[in-house]
Amino acid sequence: MEQFDAVIIGSGYGGAIPAARLAEAGMRVLLLERGQRWTTSDLMQSDDPRYIAKVIDLVVTRAGVAFRTGSMVGGASVPMDGAHFRAPQKSFDVRAGDGRPYWPEGLSRNALDPYYERVERMLRVRQFAWSEIPKAGGLFAKMLDAAGASCDRARLNYTDCKHCGFCAQGCVFDKKMSMLHTYLPLAELHGAEIRPGCLVDHVEPERTGYVVRYTRAGSPVEVWGQRVFIAGGGVHTPALLLRSKRYLPHLSSRVGEEFNNNGEHGFIGILPPEFDDLSRYSCFMGSENSAMMSFHFFESNGFTLHPGGGLEPSILAASLAATDDPLVPKRAWGLEYKRFVEAVYPHRLIAFSTLGLADGHRAITIDSAGAPNVTERDRTSYDAYLDRVDALLADVSTKSGVKLLPVVPRKLSGTTSAHLLSACRMADAPERGVVDANGHVFGHENLYVCDASAVPYALGVNPALTISAVAERTAERVVERG
């Protein structure tokens, strides 16, 4: 059996970062990724659902929800929308029902700042100038301004972005500093091996390390790692641990339990005709992330507003909540609906989502075949969060004249989610979480989780930078331990 100092599963932010840092420190690193290695020329500016399904893994569960996660070498860093924010201190201060903070002791904004900075340098994250903000972002800001609210320019890892609007398809112009451009080449430079097409089933302890069992081209393979890092993303990491459970007797019973969609809930805004010179606004112009962010409600109500851009017509395929407004047809189909679409596309449409410090309301479980599933949990607290959001946005709508419609009905809130956090969360003790403050799985030496699922709770801002900072810190601790 091949042997490595470290075997890393998954090559998104959570996998690529430790791969680079451990290889840099001289360790023999193997990175296993189920997806393929794409080059820029494989990417397409395509709205075809069949193409998008290859770039993003849409995890459709039996419980009525679907999540978007990474599916190739580089994980979701390839199709993501570029927003990279540090989490505010308030996010680290949130307390659970038992009165104790979700984040383990020693982790705070201050403590993570050096790691944030390291990642920002690697990914060339910077705040956009007003001259780089597409009109979709400008009109979103204008809506908030009309409602007396603030709106800031966002921070992105795009260099010389051409604003074509196809970020979620992967950037054909090579303007996005994904893992493929940053940490993965660094890992390879230092001798790490990236092995695509390897689907890991489970891990089993052997001697002081672990056997990792995977299939490649349909054949079973096993390798041994002195240390193993699980970074399959927010849904697949808990599933992998649950499949490994019978070999990991001390695994916390919290695996999958605190799954959290970061309070993500989408809205479409229909601009009133008199809002601006709308004939000169086209919602498809500009990057998929229209490069703004509103922190206005964050201090008081724990949520931010994150606008989209580059809007293609299928944004309208989602259901419309029937309202009493004459602008919105009663049915989301038929002739009246067709007239509605013509009236709003492309000059009167904006879209955004809330991100917030909301409790989870679903757990990741596995079915009898070991595939990830979602089980509904108590959603009282999540619904209360949506009530707060709805009330405040109703006020924004009244003051600005922008009609706001949820993208999906409330029962499916989170369905659009790509922010899949906390299902193997960090905590101070195994009764409360799955890994400790250093990403180390409670009860199992040399086994680590360092991706989105380790982030202990919703952040209220886009999570990639925090996932990365935590992964940098975890890697640093492992290198220090030797």
Next chain:
Amino acid sequence: MHSMRRLRSRTGKIQVSRREFFDLLAVASAAFAAARCDPSMGVAVTLPESEGGDELPVGLESLGGAPNTHQGRTIAAFCDVVVPGKKRDPSGAPGAVDVGAPAIFFDHALPAAEYVGLVAFLLDAAAKDHFDGQRFADIKPEEREEALNLALKDDSPLEFAVQLAKVAFFSGEKVFAYLGYPGPNDGYIAHPDFTFGVAMAREITKDGNYP
């Protein structure tokens, strides 16, 4: 949903429980709505294809790429209700059938093909209940609208089919032209209407990071 009970007893071919089946369809609907993607469902539902004539359903000029079978005609008639086409829209703008949306239902690269039989069955059941035992493709377009409206009243799996018809419509190239969406492009950064170029709101952070 009495139609579903009837369906089970008639064919006996559905391999999953009714509850689970509804969940799956809700998921499919969510999936399409959320991500414009292919929900890999992994559960096949096979319903027998019933015989039928080969005339076009009333009000349609083509089947939009669907096969000329009973299911094909039913799905085409359905797509025409979801987004009415040239023949019924006084503006002459293309509809779901005109852009080939019905074909997507039968594309085996997408799991929707597995549901076609069920969708057709539910539509027929709705038509039969409300229009004297007639089949969906055989009633008039206005009656189809009413049948669909009634069928959608309670959390019906037909919601999924409506979403799919819309996704198929909105991804059609003819629709891009009609709605003025250019699709692939070299970037708009230099376009005169790309940005306002000035501050549009008050900012509260120093550099875009909230402390």
